[in-house]
Amino acid sequence: MMDLQLLPKKLLLKGGTIYDPLKDTMEKKDLLIVNGKIASMKKGENYDDAKTIDCAGKIITHGFCDLHVHFREPGREDKETLATGSLAALAGGFTRVCVMPNTNPPLDTPESIRFILEKAKDVPVHIHPIGAITRQQGGTDITEMGLMRDEGAVAFSDDGLPVQDGSVMRRALEYGSMFDLPIINHAEDICIREDGVMNEGFMSTKLGLSGNPNLAESSMVYRDLALGEMTGGRLHVPHVSTTESAEHIKEMKKTNKKVTAEVAPHHLYFNDEVIASFNTNLKVAPPIRSEEDRTALVQAVIEGVFDCIATDHAPHTIEEKEASFDLASFGMIGLESCFGVVNKVLVHQNKLPLSRLIQMLTVNPRRIMGFKFDLFQEGVSAELTVIDPKSEWVFSKNDIYSRSKNSPYLEEKLQGRPVLTIAKNKIAFIV
Amino acid sequence: MLEQKHLLGLENYPAKDIQTIIDTAFNFREVLDRPIKKVPSLQGVTIVNLFFENSTRTRISFELAQKRLSADTVNFSASSSSLKKGESFKDTAQNIEAMKIDAVVMRHPSPGAPLHLTKFIDATIINAGDGAHEHPTQAILDMMSIQEKFGKIAGLKIAIVGDILHSRVALSNIHGLQSMGAEVTLCGPANLIPPYAESLGVTVNSNLDEVMEWADALNILRIQRERMGSALLPSVREYRSLFGITEERLARHKKEIVIMHPGPMNRGVEIDSQVADGDQAIILDQVLNGVASRMAILYLLCGGKSEETES
Numbered sequence: 001m002m003d004l005q006l007l008p009k010k011l012l013l014k015g016g017t018i019y020d021p022l023k024d025t026m027e028k029k030d031l032l033i034v035n036g037k038i039a040s041m042k043k044g045e046n047y048d049d050a051k052t053i054d055c056a057g058k059i060i061t062h063g064f065c066d067l068h069v070h071f072r073e074p075g076r077e078d079k080e081t082l083a084t085g086s087l088a089a090l091a092g093g094f095t096r097v098c099v100m101p102n103t104n105p106p107l108d109t110p111e112s113i114r115f116i117l118e119k120a121k122d123v124p125v126h127i128h129p130i131g132a133i134t135r136q137q138g139g140t141d142i143t144e145m146g147l148m149r150d151e152g153a154v155a156f157s158d159d160g161l162p163v164q165d166g167s168v169m170r171r172a173l174e175y176g177s178m179f180d181l182p183i184i185n186h187a188e189d190i191c192i193r194e195d196g197v198m199n200e201g202f203m204s205t206k207l208g209l210s211g212n213p214n215l216a217e218s219s220m221v222y223r224d225l226a227l228g229e230m231t232g233g234r235l236h237v238p239h240v241s242t243t244e245s246a247e248h249i250k251e252m253k254k255t256n257k258k259v260t261a262e263v264a265p266h267h268l269y270f271n272d273e274v275i276a277s278f279n280t281n282l283k284v285a286p287p288i289r290s291e292e293d294r295t296a297l298v299q300a301v302i303e304g305v306f307d308c309i310a311t312d313h314a315p316h317t318i319e320e321k322e323a324s325f326d327l328a329s330f331g332m333i334g335l336e337s338c339f340g341v342v343n344k345v346l347v348h349q350n351k352l353p354l355s356r357l358i359q360m361l362t363v364n365p366r367r368i369m370g371f372k373f374d375l376f377q378e379g380v381s382a383e384l385t386v387i388d389p390k391s392e393w394v395f396s397k398n399d400i401y402s403r404s405k406n407s408p409y410l411e412e413k414l415q416g417r418p419v420l421t422i423a424k425n426k427i428a429f430i431v
Numbered sequence: 432m433l434e435q436k437h438l439l440g441l442e443n444y445p446a447k448d449i450q451t452i453i454d455t456a457f458n459f460r461e462v463l464d465r466p467i468k469k470v471p472s473l474q475g476v477t478i479v480n481l482f483f484e485n486s487t488r489t490r491i492s493f494e495l496a497q498k499r500l501s502a503d504t505v506n507f508s509a510s511s512s513s514l515k516k517g518e519s520f521k522d523t524a525q526n527i528e529a530m531k532i533d534a535v536v537m538r539h540p541s542p543g544a545p546l547h548l549t550k551f552i553d554a555t556i557i558n559a560g561d562g563a564h565e566h567p568t569q570a571i572l573d574m575m576s577i578q579e580k581f582g583k584i585a586g587l588k589i590a591i592v593g594d595i596l597h598s599r600v601a602l603s604n605i606h607g608l609q610s611m612g613a614e615v616t617l618c619g620p621a622n623l624i625p626p627y628a629e630s631l632g633v634t635v636n637s638n639l640d641e642v643m644e645w646a647d648a649l650n651i652l653r654i655q656r657e658r659m660g661s662a663l664l665p666s667v668r669e670y671r672s673l674f675g676i677t678e679e680r681l682a683r684h685k686k687e688i689v690i691m692h693p694g695p696m697n698r699g700v701e702i703d704s705q706v707a708d709g710d711q712a713i714i715l716d717q718v719l720n721g722v723a724s725r726m727a728i729l730y731l732l733c734g735g736k737s738e739e740t741e742s
Contacts, residue, residue, distance in 0.1 A: 202627035208542040208564030208602060211626060278543030322521055324541030
């Protein structure tokens with residue numbers, strides 16, 4: 001069980017390796033935290049009055065940042081709350097998350113943004129709300145982006161629903177360019193997707209499930225990239241699932257430096273053959289694609305097409321997931337399992353340097369969202385994660401702190417895990 | 432005995448078990464010709480027919496098969512509106528299980544629903560159609576009818592004609608026929624052929640006359656009238672001209688092609704009355720074989736010990 005405590009006045013993380021993802025330096029040093037702030041990083045430090053934690057064999061780095069989670073508050077507190085989601089984040093090594101606005105009601109006003117920040121004050125991780133692009137996520141009328149920015153919105157998205165109308169997307173990118181905050185569009189052309197519940201391909205044919213073709217995503221990603229270029233707006237492409245989308249992003253990044261993109265752990269880890277189990281925890285939007293797409297996404301990570309990993313942590317109740325596959329809700333939780341999954345598939349199986357992976361979980365998402373990213377400086381509030389990169393573990397229900405349990409990784413062997421997370425003057429001992 | 436406890440689909444289903452079912456079904460066919468069409472084989476066995484979707488033929492066929500075997504049966508029909516919550520499906524299943532039953536025959540609009548059911552209850556489960564996924568008992572009765580007509584299945588050329596995309600009959604037939612050694616061609620409008628269908632090991636050809644030239648038998652699928660005049664199909668007369676088994680078209684081909692249809696038929700759309708009622712059609716044999724096949728399946732899965740028919 002995770003143990004969450006107040007940070008001692010003086011804490012020494014001793015014997016570990018400090019990886020600074022900003023400077024890309026890996027050094028054997030001890031890290032001293034005094035009164036919640038980084039006090040020093042030197043070799044061979046000893047303090048009789050400091051609580052000392054042995055970090056031998058561990059890597060100490062910035063706390064992970066996930067710019068794409070669903071904490072369901074307000075409206076579906078039976079699935080998740082800001083408080084329970086925060087525990088899931090800590091267990092996954094995350095100290096900072098951005099919550100998507102597809103709540104009930106949606107976060108589409110400055111008042112609702114303020115509500116989130118007030119509720120988030122006392123939770124143990126930093127939470128930033130993303131505001132809706134359109135009122136009620138209706139896809140037609142844009143929201144008060146300026147006022148929402150003033151209250152603390154860090155980006156805009158109708159996530160869960162695409163902005164289907166190209167002219168609305170164009171106007172939102174134009175309008176949003178005044179605030180220099182990312183516009184994040186859940187790219188799935190609903191006309192092409194139809195009622196698809198899994199990837200369209202040989203597996204959907206074999207299983208008799210309605211298919212969602214790659215083009216539903218990639219055509220809208222292409223449209224959004226072109227609109228981003230046309231308007232000068234800041235486009236961030238979430239949860240890229242197809243070969244074609246990755247190619248479009250790679251191409252556009254050559255000329256448009258504003259474009260950023262994320263990839264989710266499950267699209268790197270699974271291919272659509274797993275749907276043969278009809279396990280509804282594998283039902284997600286966009287869907288898990290073919291093996292060809294999966295390997296193309298891994299390759300795109302290695303080539304640097306994606307800026308960051310984002311979990312798209314999407315809790316659902318047992319009832320919603322115990323339905324048959326075509327009727328079950330879309331989404332899976334992903335915070336607790338994230339590092340073990342991406343470290344296994346990217347670092348162990350595909351030889352991505354661990355340093356690159358850590359950058360995709362720390363400094364890169366912070367840059368996209370405009371957060372402070374130079375965290376290993378004296379005087380900065382401690383926000384860090386200690387990783388055991390060698391740990392081999394089997395993900396189980398006991399590792400889940402989310403209020404929902406809809407993980408497709410149960411009984412899956414994962415590699416590497418965060419063991420300690422420090423944020424907001426608290427320390428979480430994960431194992 | 433059969434290798435698997437359930438009959439969920441014919442993908443990877445052992446060919447020898449398909450043959451056992453067909454052989455047993457021929458034995459039961461004799462029972463159906465007797466004046467008293469009833470054997471005590473499943474006396475004391477309780478079977479629930481769980482139909483989450485409308486069905487007339489399949490349900491009557493199963494019910495008759497159960498009655499002929501002297502099983503105790505209960506029918507349950509649920510409206511599809513009550514399916515919206517997964518909870519109700521699980522609760523329904525577990526409630527029925529709690530009443531001590533031996534087998535469930537289930538029709539459900541969701542692909543994978545029978546597999547899903549195996550997670551909630553211990554009874555034997557027979558899939559009577561799950562969405563556009565599988566309909567294994569239909570494929571078995573189709574194969575039995577083919578064997579009856581041709582004396583064999585292996586080496587035959589069977590074409591499945593119509594809306595393949597939305598069909599559970601097609602997929603089960605493809606898996607079953609292939610494991611029994613037949614060749615399969617799919618024929619239908621290009622937008623009603625599922626993606627990567629060729630990867631199933633079949634040939635796809637949208638030219639019906641070429642397909643008829645090749646085939647020994649046509650299994651003609653029902654075309655949903657509500658799909659007419661949509662993005663999928665422009666009109667009945669266009670469908671008839673491209674894919675309808677008309678009397679003229681059949682006459683144009685010199686050889687004898689066996690005509691099959693799983694029903695219910697849209698006469699005048701995918702098949703002409705003259706063809707459906709003609710000498711080349713074995714459609715009513717399929718219906719009779721449906722009862723015999725389902726008797727065989729129930730018998731073998733719910734306690735039958737051999738291919739012998741008790742009397």
